[in-house]
Amino acid sequence: MELLLTVLVDGLIYAAWLFIVALGLTLVFGVLKILNIAHGSFYAIGAYAAASLVTWFTTIGLAPEWSLVAMLLAAAGVAAVLGPLLERGLLRLFYGRDEVLLVLVTYALFLMLEDGVKLIWGVDPYYVSEPYSLFGNVEMGPLFYVGYDFALMGLAVICGLGVWFGLNRTTLGKIVLAVIHNPEMSASMGVNVNKVYVLAFICGVFLAALGGAFTAPQISVQPGISVGVIILSFAVVIIGGLGSIEGAAVGALIVGLSRAAAVHLVPDAELFIVYLVMAAVLVFRPEGLFVRAQARKI
């Protein structure tokens, strides 16, 4: 029972972290049909920006609670700067081309952003571990957990519900859904498709940067943190079905829980388990667990 509870809690914490990042990836794919490899770089830039801003907030004497605001602002700042710049300045030039070309473009972007990060922040690590203790500790059976991890679970739920509600219960969301189903028809009905694309991309960048910003207190922020997260995020959205929010949530839960179970029960299978689950899902559901209905064009 205690083992089951531990696996459940560990799995949920890991899934929450993964879901925030994967949500942005799946949103961008859903709207723009871009498999965005540079998404991992947005995560890293969010972490660096948060580390810098939290440090500055501390330097000017703001209370530790303000570091949460700093992290949020950092993610928003990254999205506000990089989102429109990259979507309008680069990605729009490749819409309508082969999807593989866009994968290559975002891979090239990923490489450039990696070097850009080193140019701005160097190779030294950044630490902002103070926010990690803001929510105290939680005793659960024989184990201690850090309250911050549970706060991240709350953040993941807010992000998931926010995106779902925004898409399904608002006028703007319905416009976005219309663009997802048929951009040409939406444009002919007077929808500014370009604006929808920019907005969706900014949201995607924001979610990646938010994941990075709120992970920064747990890790040493340094070059290379973008690689692992993008691979795992791809696994999540492939399991869940590209473009599906519900799929990303279920995919993150499957990856988080199966990984936690492996670490506790079969440690040697930890690396393998994510890909095993992904392969198993693809055998039975080649397009992932949740496939968005496609409007048939005549």
Added chain:
Amino acid sequence: MSMRSRFRSLACGLGAGVAVAAMAMGASPASAETFKIGIVTFLSGQAAEAFGVPAANGAKTMIAGLNAGKLPAPYDTKGFGGMEIQPIIIDEAGGATKQVQELRNLIQREQVDAVVGYISSGDCLAVGPVAEELKALLILFDCGTPRIFEDNQFEYVFRTAAHATMDNVGLVRYMKDHDVKVGTYSAINQDYAWGHDSRNDFVAAMGQLYPEAKFEADLLPKFGAGQYGTEISALLRQGSDLVYSSNWGGDLQALVLQAGPRGLFKRSQVVFSAADHVLPALGDKMPDGTIIGARGAYGLMSEETPLNTWFQTTYTAEHGVYPVQAPYRVSQALLGLKTAIEKAMSENGGKKPTTDEIRAALKGSTWNSPGGQITMANGNGHQAIQDIAFGRTRYDADKKMVVIEDIGRYPAKCVNPPADMKANDWIKAGFPGAACN
């Protein structure tokens, strides 16, 4: 004066100048020469912050000191035997194939006299045969795998630092000598060659010195994982007396940052085989009482000598932080090279020595470094052995830094295999021939 006669007198003047310069050069052949070395270390990627950049900084400090003749005796002659050292620093990032190309480039295009480099064991294994094929002098300064000279016979390749076996044998000896009680132990290591090899050596050494101890959780998260929450839960649930890790860099820092608040360091005695390099950055986040190693008697665990004092003072002044393991290891490579070159020059009449003369002088040699004496005792005189130290961490609030207490030192022949044995066989045989104090 006509144009022709003006040209003639200008040519005569230039000719005379060249002749005078040539005579001046002839008066001291070596002093006007340069010795060009390629230095290969990670300037980008995961290992840059922990090892690569500090190593590059260490090389810069040492080379500038040597060129200026500022080091204490016996290294107070300028450069290498009067020759100015000209470094070319290359990024080790990019994998073994790229490093093979870069090594060829350094030797054949840049025509360096020697290459000092390589942190990654994979790169060391890849470049050794290439240097051998090109008959170029290659000094490996850091990589940890014992396989370089256990699986190969090289003439032109040397490693001037001990391999990873001493980190784990020394750590277990330290635990035994300091009465650390271990009924059960667990391990968390990075899932690649370094993590696996270190864990194997540690477990084998535990089998010899703590034969009753039971090995419990054996975790191998992927390199660069970043998130260790689940692994920390597994270690906490296991509740072993001891938790061992050979993690380094960002992985080690993340593990400490996440495990500290969750009480792992209170529940178990945590030991890190190679953790000194994260102390300046972690500061008070490194829990007190953690047993750590530095891959040598380096940094805060080094002994006070005039050479070490010079190195620590100069490095700290130049780079704003005290030197840890990587700057020490590159420095001992450079001082070994200097010792060999100057020995070769003393035997050839003071001329710039050939590659063959240098390698003959370096083979089996001994010299002092900031981290103690280095002896090329193994690998047919190509593999160094050296002393190692371990200690316990304590955050000193007054100094605002982690200090190391309860330091234990182990002589090279206590923690390194003898010349005629492979490391793993030596541990499993119960350390035959080990000479401990």
